[in-house]
Amino acid sequence: MTNMARLAGLDCGFRASYLDYATLCTQLQRWADAFPDLCRLRALGQSTEGRTIWHLTLGPDPDRLRPAVWVDGNMHACEVAGSSVALAIAEDVLRLHLSGEDALPGVPAHVRERLRDVLFYVVPRMSPDGAECVLTTGRFVRSAPRDRRQNREAPRWQRGDLDGDGQSLLMRIPHPAGEFVESREVAGLMVARRLDDAGPYYKLFPEGTIEPFDGSNIPDPHYLSDNQTDLNRNFPYAWMPDHVQPGAGDFPTSEPETRAVVEFAAAHPEIFAWLNLHTFGGVFIRPLGDKPDSKMHPGDLALYRQIGAWAEELTGYPMVSGFEEFTYEPDKPIYGDLTEYAFNQRGAVSYVVELWDLFKRLGKPRPKKFVDYYSEITREDLVALARFDSDENAGRLFRPWRRFDHPQLGPVEIGGANPVVGVWNPPYERLAEVCSAHAAHLLRVAALTPAVRVREVDRAAAAGDVTRVTVSVENHGYLPTYVLASAVKLDFNEPLWARAETRGCALVDAGHAIREVGHLEGWGRGFASGEEPLAYGESKGSSTDRRLTYLVRGDGVLALRVGSCRTGWTTLEVSISPASS
Numbered sequence: 001m002t003n004m005a006r007l008a009g010l011d012c013g014f015r016a017s018y019l020d021y022a023t024l025c026t027q028l029q030r031w032a033d034a035f036p037d038l039c040r041l042r043a044l045g046q047s048t049e050g051r052t053i054w055h056l057t058l059g060p061d062p063d064r065l066r067p068a069v070w071v072d073g074n075m076h077a078c079e080v081a082g083s084s085v086a087l088a089i090a091e092d093v094l095r096l097h098l099s100g101e102d103a104l105p106g107v108p109a110h111v112r113e114r115l116r117d118v119l120f121y122v123v124p125r126m127s128p129d130g131a132e133c134v135l136t137t138g139r140f141v142r143s144a145p146r147d148r149r150q151n152r153e154a155p156r157w158q159r160g161d162l163d164g165d166g167q168s169l170l171m172r173i174p175h176p177a178g179e180f181v182e183s184r185e186v187a188g189l190m191v192a193r194r195l196d197d198a199g200p201y202y203k204l205f206p207e208g209t210i211e212p213f214d215g216s217n218i219p220d221p222h223y224l225s226d227n228q229t230d231l232n233r234n235f236p237y238a239w240m241p242d243h244v245q246p247g248a249g250d251f252p253t254s255e256p257e258t259r260a261v262v263e264f265a266a267a268h269p270e271i272f273a274w275l276n277l278h279t280f281g282g283v284f285i286r287p288l289g290d291k292p293d294s295k296m297h298p299g300d301l302a303l304y305r306q307i308g309a310w311a312e313e314l315t316g317y318p319m320v321s322g323f324e325e326f327t328y329e330p331d332k333p334i335y336g337d338l339t340e341y342a343f344n345q346r347g348a349v350s351y352v353v354e355l356w357d358l359f360k361r362l363g364k365p366r367p368k369k370f371v372d373y374y375s376e377i378t379r380e381d382l383v384a385l386a387r388f389d390s391d392e393n394a395g396r397l398f399r400p401w402r403r404f405d406h407p408q409l410g411p412v413e414i415g416g417a418n419p420v421v422g423v424w425n426p427p428y429e430r431l432a433e434v435c436s437a438h439a440a441h442l443l444r445v446a447a448l449t450p451a452v453r454v455r456e457v458d459r460a461a462a463a464g465d466v467t468r469v470t471v472s473v474e475n476h477g478y479l480p481t482y483v484l485a486s487a488v489k490l491d492f493n494e495p496l497w498a499r500a501e502t503r504g505c506a507l508v509d510a511g512h513a514i515r516e517v518g519h520l521e522g523w524g525r526g527f528a529s530g531e532e533p534l535a536y537g538e539s540k541g542s543s544t545d546r547r548l549t550y551l552v553r554g555d556g557v558l559a560l561r562v563g564s565c566r567t568g569w570t571t572l573e574v575s576i577s578p579a580s581s
């Protein structure tokens with residue numbers, strides 16, 4: 001059997017449906033068992049309910065330090081499409097290594113070659129407790145199904161399945177001051193009430209109970225539902241407490257999931273790119289999250305423009321600035337989110353992808369600020385969604401209303417919608433194309449890796465038994481050895497170093513045993529950076545190369561090790577024999 005046939009035989013169906021935890025574990029274990037030289041499976045951490053947060057390392061010789069790309073999905077419990085896309089990326093990386101010339105159609109040979117030297121760290125499901133709750137009960141969970149609030153007296157909604165159909169949907173209660181009416185066009189579809197709408201009017205609440213219930217007062221439902229913490233507000237960069245940033249958690253990395261990610265990231269400076277997968281919307285969201293583009297380093301901005309151009313080309317999604325197009329309140333940044341941590345504290349080319357371009361598929365024109373898509377959903381959009389659901393989503397979204405005797409509220413109706421497949425995540429029929437488009441995009445970003453090489457350029461006899469060896473340290477990659485211009489200031493973002501050891505022979509200048517090479521630029525200039533020929537198009541001087549000369553006395557071997565904690569290390573051995581040189 002060929003490797004590719006073997007790989008296909010291991011597939012657990014993640015491109016066609018959303019895997020529960022047991023099946024996800026089976027998928028990961030199968031790859032790790034089948035390809036132990038390419039795929040290492042380890043625990044990143046443990047969830048509160050005792051599930052392992054799995055972490056795949058992909059690439060040959062996984063312990064050899066070299067530039068690495070991080071991919072995580074499904075930190076938000078409902079956003080299970082992120083797991084599928086993360087697994088698709090992992091599978092494409094396996095394809096890259098397992099097959100020859102036919103690997104990844106459309107990726108040129110020289111790009112495949114570059115990609116084979118990148119390590120991939122993939123965490124397909126950051127919040128396994130949350131995802132399991134969503135997939136097995138249909139209950140809305142923002143991140144993880146836990147609530148450690150100390151103020152237990154204030155009533156709150158607890159979502160859950162009351163009528164035993166295995167889903168946690170909505171409840172409607174007729175009320176003269178109800179804010180909702182049933183659509184005249186689509187039976188059962190609830191829409192916001194307008195002045196000219198005749199009754200009946202309804203109040204809409206989550207399926208569930210009120211804890212504690214005083215017998216009369218109904219609390220507001222909350223976007224975090226009955227979970228306390230939003231993992232994507234719990235990261236340490238620009239963290240703010242809960243009264244400033246809802247969902248922040250008790251302190252940065254107070255949750256086992258965020259703690260596990262941060263501990264790994266802090267120990268792995270070689271991560272140069274970071275993909276944080278979410279749904280839905282159909283957009284790439286990049287830094288800066290807290291400032292306008294005018295405050296961004298122009299080199300970093302040009303780099304993101306290139307990644308954004310590829311995003312449009314391969315996925316049809318635009319890339320927008322978090323601050324300029326994704327602040328829910330004008331000029332108020334989101335605090336404690338993962339990609340800002342990865343960009344600002346780990347110096348990685350990080351971004352969010354909100355998978356599934358539902359708005360575009362409903363024919364909704366793009367608003368000036370992308371985030372307004374979410375707030376400007378109209379009755380007409382909901383009707384279009386209902387049509388989409390019956391035509392293209394096998395009617396998975398909408399559920400009929402059924403009478404139910406609520407233990408606290410008396411007679412209600414339960415039904416409405418289950419948005420897991422079709423709104424929060426793509427329909428199963430669309431998942432495969434989402435997976436392949438995003439895997440293709442991520443591999444292009446991975447190919448930007450810095451690529452440090454060292455080669456001998458000259459070896460010549462000097463006075464007596466001394467030989468002069470000249471080597472060139474070169475970065476053949478797109479990105480510079482410091483990755484992001486804005487990240488040069490980070491302590492760990494060290495310059496390249498050259499360490500020389502001798503066997504038999506000796507360095508004339510013992511001070512050359514460890515030399516600072518400095519940072520090397522990459523060849524990449526981003527997109528529309530004003531550096532095309534005719535505009536301002538000439539190379540910089542020797543910015544990608546640096547020469548080092550060593551004087552070596554006697555016969556033997558000069559062994560050089562060049563690199564940094566970000567780029568990994570590359571070696572060169574030069575044989576010295578003065579008589580023959």
Ligand SMILES: [Zn+2]
Nearest residue numbers: 076079278279
């Ligand atoms: Zn999300």
